Amino acid sequence: MSSQLAPAAQPAPATGPAIPAIDDRHGRDDWRVIVVVFWLTSMVEGLGVSQVFAFLPTYLSQMGVPQAERLQFVGLFTSLIFIVGAPLVPLWGVWADMYSRKAVIVRSCLVEAVVFVGVAFSREPWQLALSLLLIGFQLGNTGVMLAGIRDVVPERRLGTTMAIFGAAGPIGFAVGPFLGGFVLIDGLGWSLSQVFLLSALLSLGTGALVAIGSREVRPSVVPQGSVVSLAFGAVRGVVSDPAIVRIFAIYFVTYLANQLTRPYQPLIVEGVVPAGEGLASAIGIVIGLAALVGAVAATIGGALGDRLGFRPVLAGALVGGGFALLFTPLAPTIALLALTVLTFTACNGSVGAMVFSLLSTEVPPERRSATLNLVYLPLYAAGIIGPIVGGLVAPVTGPGGPFVLGASVFLIAALVVVFRVRSVRQPAAT
Secondary structure (H helix, E strand, O other): HHHEEEEOOOOOOOOOOOOOOOOOOHHHHHHHHHHHHHHHHHHHHHHHHHHHHHHHHHHHHHHOOOHHHHHHHHHHHHHHHHHHOOOHHHHHHHHHHOOOOOHHHHHHHHHHHHHHHHHOOOOOOOHHHHHHHHHHHHHOOOOHHHHHHHOOOOOOHHHHHHHHHHHHHHHHHHHHHHHHHHHHHOOOOOOOHHHHHHHHHHHHHHHHHHHOOOOOOOOEEEOOOHHHHHHHHHHHHHOOEEEEEEHHHHHHHHHHOOOOHHHHHHHHHHHHOOOOOOHHHHHHHHHHHHHHHHHHHHHHHHHHHHHHHHHHHHHHHHHHHHEEEHHHHHHHOOOOOOHHHHHHHHHHHHHHHHHHHHHHHHOHHHHHHHHOOOOHHHHHHHHHHHHHHHHHHHHHOOOOHHHHHHHHHHHHHHHHHHHHHOOOOOOOOO
């Protein structure tokens, strides 16, 4: 890959205009503004997507989908979010580094708004499926924002800033269902369509904020050459490094269990709270509070990893998350259900925080931007496989089956970490 990379001061490729790379010693005075803008963008994205996840079963019921088909549709529809977008993620990363990170992020915000408008106006399952397929063109912005943050934040504040940014998505996932269910639907009497339209407006707002309220952040090394070859080169750079492969595999396993179970959390809530008044609030409280605790745990997990070491904290988070998933479908009350979901989300967030920190410190500078741009590929792969498997299991076992399967994935992964993973490098002590 090094043969395809050149110092930023060299001319840009003939296929696009020259844009100077950021000087590492210059322009850092506004790094806080960039972090805030990217944080809000990630939070709003999580807010809107979480509302789709949380209220998808209810929306399908309103469309007249029978219960047996609904269990299958929830899994299959969730996988549609990632099927189109995953192959495009390496390309978005290369385009961002070659031409404009801002343009790639704004593109995501605009597609996001179109998706939520499409969901809001869907009246048949096939219309909803087409709207969710469009989310694939929205993906690929988080890695670009991570790379931009890595290039402007002072080294001494990188770990804390990464943890704060990593909390943006979980906070959005907390605010979305709570705002939509407790405040807007049950509180103000809004329809689900109105909730999704509000998310579309917020997405347009973040797109304008990125375009107007932040400057362009160029990578310290600008890629040169064919976009396709650079994209495949970035993927090869990841799969050829055993340490990075292990980190990506850990992230994949974590999200596989997450994507197996997340679509069925609202259905578990339905088993405790009957359909009707109060159901939307219960969904919002359980799923929203769980995501909020996960956001807080992302910073705590990173601190524990620095103090105790990556492997023991990772193994502990996997064990805790596995048992939490196992007990979730058995919870008889909303309070106990919330506790199990909170525990799982906290453990899941701890793994994510350590993955971000490891990648931002261990990857060599010449490959750092390309690797961070690909950081969510494990999520997208799990986002395709997990819901499909869940959609096949749930009609046979009921909504509790994916949780048992997800718990098995977490606990087996914990055993692998304890007995097999030995050489994941640790960040240098400061």
